[in-house]
Amino acid sequence: MxxxxxxxxxxxxxxxxxxxxxxxxxxxxxxxxxxxxxxxxxxxxxxxxxxxxxxxxxxxxxxxxxxxxxxxxxxxxxxxxxxxxxxxxGPPIPNPSKIICIGINYADHVAEMGSEIPEFPVVFSKFSNALIGPEDDIHKISATKKLDYEVELAVVIGKKTSNVNKTDVHDYLAGYTMGNDVSARDLQKRTVQWLQGKSLDHTTPIGPWLVTKDEITDPSNLAIKSFVNGEIRQSSNTKHLIFDIPFLVSFISELITLNPGDIILTGTPDGVGMAMDPPQYLQHGDTVRLEIEGIGIMENKIIEK
CATH class of the missing domain: 2.30.30.230 (Fumarylacetoacetase, N-terminal domain)
Known part of the structure; x- marks a missing residue:
């Protein structure tokens, strides 16, 4: 469904x-x-x-x-x-109790960001004020000059999850959707904590729907892409995740009890605007299109606010 x-x-x-x-x-x-x-x-x-x-x-x-x-x-x-x-x-889950994000979770993205392969998942959060629907405009506020795109496979929890074993994770999922982890790089990088660059109002489209887990039998082998104004920017496959979905859900559930409707954004592949030479950040009027195999297409316009 x-x-x-x-x-x-x-x-x-x-x-x-x-x-x-x-x-x-x-x-x-x-x-x-x-x-x-x-x-x-x-x-x-x-x-x-x-x-x-x-x-x-x-x-x-x-x-x-x-x-x-x-x-x-x-x-x-x-x-x-x-x-x-x-x-x-609108966003399939408009008010999740938690939006948990995973940073630098594709090896090629780690390389382009000048980072090192993490020993443990890099976990941070968003707030629901950032969520918008799959057809809504992404707001670019004056506080940032370096707004960037990140296509990500999103996992939605289906039942209360705590200390779940990796082999049992599938039983705890509702399904999958996609998200654009739009990031204000100048705000993200000005402190060691990323939150201020990751949770701006009206910046994270999710959708276009939740695909139930029975329709996606192998989330670890899905083509994932992003385009800006029709130009392909990111093209990879979820098989390149450093920490796969069973590991992530198990790992997080050891630390935090997950509730039905909670969202986990699993990380973005290489090709972000910040890593281009020269960097290519999102501007007023730009259109960002995301595609994930088995889920569909989502397209949003950037609007200055």
């Missing part, structure tokens, strides 16, 4: 959970009610939340019912669905 957080265009109602079906967005809760009306009350022991935050907070319970709903609408025409152009997609 490809799960989305959506609103109808020009509608100020609350965001709702949806699922992609033949390039249309189906309202998940309304499809659930349609299914209940047709297959009976035995499916309704756990109500399916309509808002994304509650949906993900309920973890596996929500996901299991969503799978049944999706199987139902694949065989039965859903009563409520919208054309892709009639909706606006």
């Amino acid at each position: 490809k799960l989305v957080n959506y609103k109808l265009k020009y509608d100020f109602a609350l965001s709702r959970m949806g699922v992609m079906l033949n390039n249309n967005v189906v309202d998940l809760h309304q499809a659930y009610e349609q299914m209940i009306a047709n297959v009976g009350a035995k499916e309704s022991a756990f109500p399916l939340p309509s808002d994304p935050d509650t949906f993900y907070a309920n973890g596996e319970a929500s996901m299991e019912i969503a799978k049944k709903v999706y199987a139902y609408i694949e065989k039965n025409e859903p009563l409520t669905q919208y054309k892709r152009e009639d909706v606006v997609l």
Whole structure:
């Protein structure tokens, strides 16, 4: 399944959970009610939340019912669905309790940044104020002159995770999405802590949807790319991650309890603007396009604020 957080265009109602079906967005809760009306009350022991935050907070319970709903609408025409152009997609998980990021996790990126292969994962955080949807503009504020792009595979936690073994990590995941870890390099580098350059308002698009883990059988072998104004900048594969997803989730879960809906951004490959000669930073009007195999495409424009 490809799960989305959506609103109808020009509608100020609350965001709702949806699922992609033949390039249309189906309202998940309304499809659930349609299914209940047709297959009976035995499916309704756990109500399916309509808002994304509650949906993900309920973890596996929500996901299991969503799978049944999706199987139902694949065989039965859903009563409520919208054309892709009639909706606006938000970040799949709009308010995760944690956004955990991994730095310098591709060897070629380590080299281009003049760093050394880390002995342990380089872990830092973002706040949810940075998150935007897959179609939103990225804000470039006057405090930075060196705004940079970073395409990253994002892992979404599916159930409470603490001290999980690497071999069991798959059982704890909801799925995968992608993110642009937009970084203000001048702010990031002016202290030893990176946070101020990594969590600016309205700078981290996530999306376009969450692809459930059953659809991506091998997240360690996905092509990953970024483009700026149509020019390819990054082109790699997740097989080049220094610390792979099972290791990262296990490692983090030894330190921090992960909750359903938490996001882990797994690092970016080489080709960032800072490492070019001369450096090429993002400017007003630029368009950044990300592509990850098995997930899709996300494109955002840079706007000065």
